[in-house]
Amino acid sequence: MTVFSIDGPFGGTITLLQEDCLAGLRRLAAGSVDVVVTSPPYNLGVRYATYVDDRPREEYLGWLEEVGREIRRVLAEEGSFFLNAGGKPTDPWVPFDILARLRPHFRLQNVIHWIKAISLSRGHGLEEFSLGHYKPIGGQRFLHDCHEYVFHLTKTGRVKLDRLAVGVPYQDKSNLGRWKQATRDKRCRGNTWFIPYDTIQSREKERPHPATFPVRLPEMCLRLHGLERVRLVLDPFMGIGTTALACLRLGVSCLGFEIDPHYFEMAADRIRRAAAHHPPVQEAIWTCMKPS
Numbered sequence: 001m002t003v004f005s006i007d008g009p010f011g012g013t014i015t016l017l018q019e020d021c022l023a024g025l026r027r028l029a030a031g032s033v034d035v036v037v038t039s040p041p042y043n044l045g046v047r048y049a050t051y052v053d054d055r056p057r058e059e060y061l062g063w064l065e066e067v068g069r070e071i072r073r074v075l076a077e078e079g080s081f082f083l084n085a086g087g088k089p090t091d092p093w094v095p096f097d098i099l100a101r102l103r104p105h106f107r108l109q110n111v112i113h114w115i116k117a118i119s120l121s122r123g124h125g126l127e128e129f130s131l132g133h134y135k136p137i138g139g140q141r142f143l144h145d146c147h148e149y150v151f152h153l154t155k156t157g158r159v160k161l162d163r164l165a166v167g168v169p170y171q172d173k174s175n176l177g178r179w180k181q182a183t184r185d186k187r188c189r190g191n192t193w194f195i196p197y198d199t200i201q202s203r204e205k206e207r208p209h210p211a212t213f214p215v216r217l218p219e220m221c222l223r224l225h226g227l228e229r230v231r232l233v234l235d236p237f238m239g240i241g242t243t244a245l246a247c248l249r250l251g252v253s254c255l256g257f258e259i260d261p262h263y264f265e266m267a268a269d270r271i272r273r274a275a276a277h278h279p280p281v282q283e284a285i286w287t288c289m290k291p292s
């Protein structure tokens with residue numbers, strides 16, 4: 001097992017372990033993790049460096065249920081488990097099949113829709129405009145797939161959240177006087193989160209992993225849970241370390257497992273470089289939110 005560990009410039013420690021997450025999870029003490037943010041392989045035939053993403057469905061779901069059982073054990077009573085999952089047009093059931101397996105172990109407290117691309121207009125008949133990136137799908141059967149899920153799972157279904165930490169300003173400022181709860185110009189964002197990928201020129205150099213999420217995704221999950229209640233964050237499927245990067249920027253401790261030595265090295269390198277050159281978190285968020 002290879003270990004990488006570094007103190008973050010804003011506090012917290014980032015520790016990455018190159019090992020199978022089930023083995024790693026089994027070594028953790030019960031109730032020792034406050035927030036899990038992760039995206040497991042979806043079993044859709046993605047070409048990872050070593051992991052084979054094409055197992056018989058039952059075997060795959062049984063394995064993820066076992067991981068889920070361990071996550072429940074290590075999660076604190078008031079903890080949050082944010083599980084990012086998606087399907088593909090020819091296999092759209094994956095996120096729901098995973099959820100069905102986790103149902104005996106968790107309450108589904110929130111369903112968040114991670115919107116990667118969207119087309120909007122400011123009113124009927126007004127010009128439409130589009131934001132974000134998507135992978136075009138040809139043919140006549142399917143729509144372009146522009147979103148994934150983030151299932152917010154908890155032990156009790158009653159975990160208090162810091163909704164305004166990811167809140168948005170009121171569009172109509174007259175709400176400020178009208179609603180008793182509206183004491184400042186911020187309201188709950190709701191469960192549709194528009195988080196586009198950055199525009200990139202070279203996939204190999206800038207996104208050298210086939211299935212990452214943008215850093216703003218774990219960042220928003222952590223803020224929503226409430227940063228002051230986070231002692232330790234876990235990502236059992238770390239990839240190239242996006243959750244760890246969010247933790248570094250927010251100054252919270254993080255533990256990550258990644259089975260692939262190549263991705264593990266990339267994650268360590270990404271964290272090392274971010275620790276040496278650390279933009280303030282507001283700037284980091286803005287970089288992720290630049291429209292294409």
Ligand SMILES: C[S@@+](CC[C@H](N)C(=O)[O-])C[C@H]1O[C@@H](n2cnc3c(N)ncnc32)[C@H](O)[C@@H]1O
Nearest residue numbers: 020021051211212213237239240241242258259
């Ligand atoms: C969907 S990717 C996660 C990407 C990550 N969210 C990011 O932004 O970089 C899933 C990762 O899980 C890793 N993986 C697969 N099986 C694993 C296991 N048993 N233990 C730890 N990691 C595993 C794969 O190598 C892959 O990098």
